[in-house]
Amino acid sequence: MTSPTNPKRFRSATIREGTIRATTRSFLHALGQDDEDIERPHIGVFHTGGEMSPCNLNLREQAQHAKTGIYAGGGTPHECPVVSVSDGLTMAHSGMRFSLISRELIADSVEASTRGHQWDGIFAIGACDKNLPGLMMGMVRCNVPSVFVHGGSALPGQMPGPDGRDLNVVDTYETIGKVLAGTATHGELDAMSRACLPTAGACAGQFTANTMGMVSEALGLAPIGSSMVPAVFSERAPLMRRAAKNLMKAVMGDSPLPRDIVTRKALENACAVVSATGGSTNAALHLPAIAHEAGIKFHLDDVAEIFARTALIADLRPGGQYLARDVFYIGGAGVILRTLMEQGFLHGDALTFTGRTMAEELADAAAPDGRVVRAAGNPITRDGGLAVLKGNLCPDGALLKTAGLQTLVHRGPARVFNSEEEAQAAVQNRRYEPGDVIVIRNEGPKGSPGMREMLGITALLYGQGMGDRVALLTDGRFSGATRGLCIGYAGPEAADGGPIAVLRDGDVVAIDARADARSISVELTAEEIALRLSKREVNAGVAHRGLLEKYALTVRPAHQGAVTHSGAVTWLRDES
Incomplete structure (x- = not known):
């Protein structure tokens, strides 16, 4: 069988051309391919x-x-x-x-x-x-x-009833918090859960x-x-x-x-x-x-x-x-x-x-409508909708979505949790105060492992009417649907010995996401942080096996993309 294609040009020549590939061609014929398809x-x-x-x-x-x-x-x-x-x-x-x-x-x-x-x-x-x-x-x-x-x-879905407003799944997440806070009924939550994803x-x-x-x-x-x-x-x-x-x-x-x-x-x-x-x-x-x-x-x-x-x-x-x-x-x-x-x-x-x-x-792309998308000369804000914060609490950086935020500055006591489950239980039972900085650690790429998202917790806070009254910091991730003063991807993560690992209840955390600051810090001296780190006990956590074990052994830090191999793979062509 000969082919009009150049075997050096198409990699598939390796599997389909020549006497030695007759068996391979039999598999392709079994897929319903004729000679023209194979070539x-x-x-x-x-x-x-x-x-x-x-x-x-x-x-x-x-x-x-x-x-x-x-x-x-x-x-x-x-x-x-x-x-x-x-x-x-x-x-x-x-x-x-x-x-x-x-x-x-x-x-x-x-x-x-x-x-x-x-x-x-x-x-x-x-x-x-x-x-x-x-x-x-x-x-x-x-x-x-x-x-x-x-x-x-x-x-989008639509809420049953006269208002008929657009719904998406985040509305349902936040209504869970309203039910727990007593400001929405289980019936309203059920109706929303059925309507939000049509x-x-x-x-x-x-x-x-x-x-x-x-x-x-x-x-x-x-x-x-x-x-x-x-x-x-x-x-x-x-x-x-x-x-x-x-x-x-x-x-x-x-x-x-x-x-x-x-x-x-x-x-x-x-x-x-x-x-x-x-x-x-x-x-x-x-x-x-x-x-x-x-x-x-x-x-x-x-x-x-x-x-x-x-x-x-x-x-x-x-x-x-x-x-x-x-x-x-x-x-x-x-x-x-x-x-x-x-x-x-x-x-x-x-x-x-x-x-x-x-x-x-882009030559034929339409102009902005001024409502959904504004002209770049008339932006909603001039410094974008996301910010990277750095400081003695997150030397490798942390991420905050600033779009829609009413306040960019917060200072308050840390309320520290060692897992998402601990924080979830505390938030459900309102074991926090206005002004707190809720800290969830051991949820980074290596420490979790897998770097879980915290949308459930942030949505509960909004549902409880507290989304604008507390801040949240984690070495885990946030959903793209998260809103509020929620700072994630904190690096180094706790499992890698980042300062977040030694944060204690009551430590004062200062956040300034304004364009000229972009900072997050704990009000401790460098010496105090170093001393705590030198004395910290490594959290052994759960001994994971299978896929989680393989991931934890290979994953790199979040600021590098949480990748698991050395990059830039070279694929040499096989000689036929």
């Missing part, structure tokens, strides 16, 4: 579809449209489902330890399948929070022609999934305009087919590879769109991890620099008023990207997967 470039179609979350519910259906486009563009698609862990189903219990870990599992799965089967390209579709960075990390690690498409957000798709606000969807466009790895199309809209079918055909042009031609696209400029563009939209703090964990796959040192300090200089121009929940659906109706993420570019916040010469520059891709 084409072979493309891995990775998706996280399944029934573990509404985010993932219709991704397999979307993947079928991508496969149609790949075949029409001259390729042979291979559907490759990968694991997903739902943040919604794992929230506020031990299962949340597996959420961030699933990011690594997804990236590893993409690498294993792509390198094992010698795929010539990658089409990736994800929608739940860790799906998006995990798939993009896998694309950059493998460095073959690739495209990513966010599976889209859910439509369709398939990612949570509807500018939470982690939708933030990372915009990031995929800003990085140049996704088609402009793709991330904000709601998951259930018919427009997603032609979107998938177009993206697949563009991928095949990249496979057949000389378009840039993921590591040509994910450059420092592209990473700065991604940080800019996160800051401009008041996006998820988790992006500051995921962008260094994506950079790591490209061999670029891009840590929390680099993220902080872009956050500080980029204006907040999009009024999106949880800090603002509007949802992903509203961004779609005014023209999609391209509106935000073009506005940032025209005001000098975005590098227009960065490349995209099409081979065109970002400026070329």
Whole structure:
């Protein structure tokens, strides 16, 4: 059997050409492929579809449209489902330890399948929070022609009754706190829980999934305009087919590879769109991890620099008023990207997967509407929607979403808890006071392990009417849906001997998130902190086995992206 393709050009020649590959061809024939199909470039179609979350519910259906486009563009698609862990189903219990870990599992799965089967390209579709960075990390690690498409957000629900206001899942979380505080009924909570997620798709606000969807466009790895199309809209079918055909042009031609696209400029563009939209703090964990796959040192300090200089121009929940659906109706993420570019916040010469520059891709993007998205010259705030704080309590930095905050300064006594469970019980029973700084430690990447999210606790505080009256500090994470004076990702984490490990009840913590300060400190001298650290007893915690053990042994600090390998993988071509 001969092939018109150059075996040096397409990696799949390794598995399909020559006498020695007759058995391999028998497997391909058994998949229903004829000789023409076998001779084409072979493309891995990775998706996280399944029934573990509404985010993932219709991704397999979307993947079928991508496969149609790949075949029409001259390729042979291979559907490759990968694991997903739902943040919604794992929230506020031990299962949340597996959420961030699933990011690594997804990236590893993409690498294993792509390198094992010698795929010539990658089409990736994800929608739940860790799906998006995990798939993009896998694309950059493998460095073959690739495209990513966010599976889209859910439509908002509506509260039964005359007000008919838009709902999303965060409203339900916060109503739990209201029930515990006696300001809402169980019947109201039940009605809200049934109404808040009416369709398939990612949570509807500018939470982690939708933030990372915009990031995929800003990085140049996704088609402009793709991330904000709601998951259930018919427009997603032609979107998938177009993206697949563009991928095949990249496979057949000389378009840039993921590591040509994910450059420092592209990473700065991604940080800019996160800051401009008041996006998820988790992006500051995921962008260094994506950079790591490209061999670029891009840590929390680099993220902080872009956050500080980029204006907040999009009024999106949880800090603002509007949802992903509203961004779609005014023209999609391209509106935000073009506005940032025209005001000098975005590098227009960065490349995209099409081979065109970002400026070329944004040429037809719509102007801001002035309501959902403002002109960059008339921002909501001039210093962005997120901030990195540093000081003697968090020398490696900590993250705060400032979008929508009423106060940026807080000083109060620490109320220290050694786990999420301890803090959850205390908050449910109101064992804290206004003005407290609630501290939750031993929840970092290594100490947890898995760096759990604290949305359940922050939502309870808001439901109790205390969201603006206390601060919260943790070496764990926060959901993209979190709001309030909630500072996470504190580094070094307690398990690595960070100062948070020796904080005591009553220690005074001072927070100043104003642009000219960006500080978090405990009112102790350097000598007092050092003495406490020298005497601290290491928290042995629970002896984990299996996946948690492997993760704890390999994970790096949060300010480096909580990555688990040395980065910049080289994949040499096999000789046929």
